[in-house]
Amino acid sequence: MIDKSSYREAMSGLGAAVNVITSEGKAGLAGCTVSAVCSVTDDPPTLLVCINRASKNNAVIRENGNLCVNVLAGDQRDIAMQFASKNVSMETRFASAAWDRLKTGAPALVDGVAALDCEVMSMNEVGTHTVFYCEIKAIRSSADREGLMYFGRDFHRLRQAPQPAHA
DSSP: OOOHHHHHHHHTTSOEEOEEEEEEETTEEEEEEEOOEEEEEETTEEEEEEEETTSHHHHHHHHHOEEEEEEOBTTOHHHHHHHHOTTSOHHHHHHTSOEEEOSSSOEEETTSSEEEEEEEEEEEEETTEEEEEEEEEEEEEOTTSOEEEEETTEEEEEOOOOOOOOO
């Protein structure tokens, strides 16, 4: 049997993009910092998002049936921290950045690396988390931004490597 601390230590070496997952609808407003996001397929464009079942955000996303994966830029560490804190109200979290809406009504970060606006298509329960399978309905992206990665239990800025000059 693998103990939790060994698992968590190993996972700290698995770098991941930092995302703020948002939702808005009949159940209200939700937003949390998540690194467990993964592409599933491009036909139809689908991704998965894992959120702890104990999180209030989980219940809101379930009822709203939408979410937006807001991929954070290198200079948006403070936004990640706001949305990760259990001691910060939802109103304060959303006041920390500029938001608009794409197609589903979920808040989309105006100046992130990407906003992937989704409808929740299905869910699976795995251990402590819900795996949300989400079809992307709208995309906004900015290729010229640095990325924000989580690795070794800390945030790191990631910039694109310079392109080699062609002769």
